[in-house]
Amino acid sequence: MRFLFKTSYAQDLTLFTDGVQRNWYLALLVALVLLPWLVPAYLVDISLVLIYGLCGLSLMALAGYTGLVSLGHAAFLGIGAYAHVYFTQDLGLPWIVSVVLAVALTSATGVLVGLPALRMTGVYLTIATLAFALIIQEVFTRWDHVTHGLKGRPVDKPVIFGLSFASDTAFYFLCLAFLIAGLWVTRNLLRSPTGRAWIAIRDSEIAAQSMGVNLAAYKTMAFSYSAALMGLAGALFAHKIGFLAPDIFSVLLSIQFLLMVVVGGLGSLHGALFGAVFVAFLPVVISQARDSVPGWVGSGTALLGHDLSSAAFRAADRFVKQPGLEPGIFGLILVLFILFEPLGIYGRWVKLKVYFSTFPLYKQATFKRQRAYMRSERLR
Amino acid sequence: MRCGREWEGSLDIVLQLVLNGLAVGCIYGLVALGFVLIYKATELVNFSQGDLMMLGAFTCYMLVVWYGIGYWVAFAGAVAVVGLFGAVLDAGVLRRVLGQPQFAVVMLTIGLAAVFRSFASIVWGTEIYTLPTPFSAHTTRIAGVSVSHEYVSIIVGTVILCVVLYAFFTYTKVGVAMQAVSQNQLAAYYMGIPVKLMCSLIWAISAGVAAIAGVLLAPVSLVDINLGFIGLKAFAAAVLGGFGSIPGALVGGLTIGLIELFSGAYLPAGFKDVAAYLVLLIVLAVRPQGIFGAVGRKKV
Numbered sequence A: 001m002r003f004l005f006k007t008s009y010a011q012d013l014t015l016f017t018d019g020v021q022r023n024w025y026l027a028l029l030v031a032l033v034l035l036p037w038l039v040p041a042y043l044v045d046i047s048l049v050l051i052y053g054l055c056g057l058s059l060m061a062l063a064g065y066t067g068l069v070s071l072g073h074a075a076f077l078g079i080g081a082y083a084h085v086y087f088t089q090d091l092g093l094p095w096i097v098s099v100v101l102a103v104a105l106t107s108a109t110g111v112l113v114g115l116p117a118l119r120m121t122g123v124y125l126t127i128a129t130l131a132f133a134l135i136i137q138e139v140f141t142r143w144d145h146v147t148h149g150l151k152g153r154p155v156d157k158p159v160i161f162g163l164s165f166a167s168d169t170a171f172y173f174l175c176l177a178f179l180i181a182g183l184w185v186t187r188n189l190l191r192s193p194t195g196r197a198w199i200a201i202r203d204s205e206i207a208a209q210s211m212g213v214n215l216a217a218y219k220t221m222a223f224s225y226s227a228a229l230m231g232l233a234g235a236l237f238a239h240k241i242g243f244l245a246p247d248i249f250s251v252l253l254s255i256q257f258l259l260m261v262v263v264g265g266l267g268s269l270h271g272a273l274f275g276a277v278f279v280a281f282l283p284v285v286i287s288q289a290r291d292s293v294p295g296w297v298g299s300g301t302a303l304l305g306h307d308l309s310s311a312a313f314r315a316a317d318r319f320v321k322q323p324g325l326e327p328g329i330f331g332l333i334l335v336l337f338i339l340f341e342p343l344g345i346y347g348r349w350v351k352l353k354v355y356f357s358t359f360p361l362y363k364q365a366t367f368k369r370q371r372a373y374m375r376s377e378r379l380r
Numbered sequence B: 001m002r003c004g005r006e007w008e009g010s011l012d013i014v015l016q017l018v019l020n021g022l023a024v025g026c027i028y029g030l031v032a033l034g035f036v037l038i039y040k041a042t043e044l045v046n047f048s049q050g051d052l053m054m055l056g057a058f059t060c061y062m063l064v065v066w067y068g069i070g071y072w073v074a075f076a077g078a079v080a081v082v083g084l085f086g087a088v089l090d091a092g093v094l095r096r097v098l099g100q101p102q103f104a105v106v107m108l109t110i111g112l113a114a115v116f117r118s119f120a121s122i123v124w125g126t127e128i129y130t131l132p133t134p135f136s137a138h139t140t141r142i143a144g145v146s147v148s149h150e151y152v153s154i155i156v157g158t159v160i161l162c163v164v165l166y167a168f169f170t171y172t173k174v175g176v177a178m179q180a181v182s183q184n185q186l187a188a189y190y191m192g193i194p195v196k197l198m199c200s201l202i203w204a205i206s207a208g209v210a211a212i213a214g215v216l217l218a219p220v221s222l223v224d225i226n227l228g229f230i231g232l233k234a235f236a237a238a239v240l241g242g243f244g245s246i247p248g249a250l251v252g253g254l255t256i257g258l259i260e261l262f263s264g265a266y267l268p269a270g271f272k273d274v275a276a277y278l279v280l281l282i283v284l285a286v287r288p289q290g291i292f293g294a295v296g297r298k299k300v
Helices: A019-038 A040-065 A073-090 A095-117 A123-142 A168-190 A193-203 A205-210 A215-241 A251-264 A269-300 A306-320 A325-340 A344-357 B011-042 B049-066 B071-092 B102-124 B149-171 B173-183 B185-190 B195-221 B225-240 B246-266 B271-286
Strands: B139-142 B145-148
Touching: A019 A040, A019 A168, A040 A073, A040 A168, A040 A193, A040 A215, A040 A251, A040 A269, A073 A095, A073 A123, A073 A215, A073 A251, A095 A123, A095 A215, A095 B271, A123 A251, A123 B102, A123 B225, A123 B271, A168 A193, A168 A215, A168 A269, A193 A205, A193 A215, A205 A215, A251 A269, A251 A325, A251 A344, A251 B102, A269 A306, A269 A325, A269 A344, A325 B102, B011 B049, B011 B145, B011 B149, B011 B173, B011 B195, B011 B225, B011 B246, B049 B071, B049 B102, B049 B195, B049 B225, B071 B195, B102 B225, B145 B149, B149 B173, B149 B195, B173 B185, B173 B195, B185 B195, B195 B225, B225 B246, B225 B271, B246 B271
Parallel strands: none
Antiparallel strands: B139 B145
C-alpha cells in the first residue's frame, strides 16, 4: 500500500495526486488515441460513449454533486441539438459559433428551469423537470419552422474551419476532444469553492446555508452548468445520429441518463464515464445475446432429448425476440444496482482497488453499509 | 371526448366537457390518491403508480377475454391480484430502501415501472385491446347532453370508492392505525401498531386503487402498455392538491381533468397534452405546497 507524502502546498493543487496516477491516465489517453486503429468496427458506438460521457458529466454535476435530481435532461439535449442544427443549417453560422450559441441558449434555459426549482426540494424538483421535459417535447413537435415537427430533420456532417469531420475517425476525435475538455473543466470546477458549495448543498442544504452558501445562486449555477454541458453534448449528438425527431428526446432518454449516473456511481466523475460505457454498450450486448442465447439454451438442454431441446430453443428464441425486453432489462439492472450496490460500478472499482492494495489484510467490513433508518423529510 | 372546433359557446358543449372532464379527472384523482396514500405513510414517491394501473387493466382484460369470467368477478379479481402484488412489492423491495436518500427511491420505482411495462408487453403483447364491459356503447341523452355510461361509471365508481375509503380510515381499527402510521411512525410503533404490516397494507390499498382506476378507465381509453403514462398527469393532480392531502388529490385530479378537456376544446392544438404539466409548473412556482398543503420549515 502506497502512502502519499505531501511536502508542499503545491501538491494540493495538482490535477493528479501523484506521478503514478498521471502516468496511468496518460496511458489511457494513448490507448484512446490508438483506438480507431484497434477496433475500427466499433468506432461509431464508441463515439456515442463519448457523447454519453458528456451527458453523464452534466447529470453527475447536478445530481451526483449538487443533489438536484432532474428527469428532464433529454429536453436540454434536444434544445442543444435543435439549436445547433438551426444555427448551422438555417442561419448558416460557422460551426464553432453555432455550438457556442447552442450551449449559451441551453444554459439560459437551464437558469429558467432552475429559478422556480429553487423553491422546491427533493422529489418536487424531479417532477417539475419531468413536466418541463414533456412540455419541451411537445414544443419540438409543434414548432415546425425550426424543428420540422414529426417529419424530423436531417443533420449535415460537421465542417469546422473548412475541415470536414465526416469520417468516423475524425468525428471520434472531435468527441474525444470535447469530452476531455468537459472533464477538465468539471474536475476543476468541482475542486473550486463552487464545487465545494455544491457538495455542501447536496449533503445538507440547511448546513450549507448556515455556512454562508447562497443556495439560490449555487443551485442556479449548477443547473445552468449542467444544461450547458448537455447542450454541448446535444450538438455532437445531432451529428452522431444524423436525423432529429421529437420522439428521440423522450422521458425514456432522461431515465437512461439517470440510469447512467446511478449505475456508474453517484458522486464521482469516473462513475459518469463508467455509466456511459454501460448504457451505450448494453443495447449492443443485448442484441448480440438475442442471436446467441437461444443456441445456448438449445445445446444446454440437449441432454433432455431432441424434442424438449428444440422446444426450449423455440421458447427462448421467442422470449429474447420480444421488443419490450430491452427497457425491462434496463429497469431490472437499475433496481438491482439500487438494492445491492448503491455506489455503482465505481463503488465496485474502489473495492477492487482497495482489495489489491491491502492484499492479505482486506476486510469486508471496510465497506459494510451502515444500517439506515428512515428520517422524516416532511415539512412540519 | 371529441368536441371538435365547431363550438359556439353553447351550454350543451360546456356541459359535455364538464362531464367528460370530471370523468377523466376522477381517474387522475384515483391515481393521485395512490401516490398520496403511499407518500403519507412511508414518504416514498411511487413513480410506478401509473404502471400498477396498467397492470390492473390488463389483469381484468385477461380474466374477462381469455378466461371468460364475468366482468364484476374479474374486476374484483384484478383489484385483489394487483393489491396483493403491491403488498409483496413493499415487503420485498421497497422496504429495503427505507432510509436511503429520496433519489434512490425515485430511481427504484422508475426501474420497477420499466420492468412492469416490459413484463406486460411480454405477457400480453403490444397490441391495443378493448375491454368489454356492461356499460360499453350505451349513451343516454339528458337535456341535449349525450351521457356515455362509461363516463358515468367512472364518476360513480370513484364516488363509491371514496366513501368506502373514508369509512375505512375513520371507523375501522386498521384504518385508524394506518392514519397513526402516517402521522408518526415511531409513536405508532410505541402504541403497539405493527408499522411494517400497516405500510404493506397501505401499499396494497394504493395498488388496489390504481387497479380500480385502470379497470374503470379501460373502456374509455383502451388497454395498452402505455396506459401507465397517465401516472405522469396524476403527478400534476397530486402536486396541485398538496402532496400529502387525500381530498387534495381528488380535487387536484378533477381540476386537472377539467382544465385538460377545456384547453383541448378552446386552446390551439397541442395544449391539451401539456396543459396538466403547465399547471403543475405554475403551481410549483407559485404555491409549492399545493392547495391543501401546509407551510412549514424543515427541522435540521
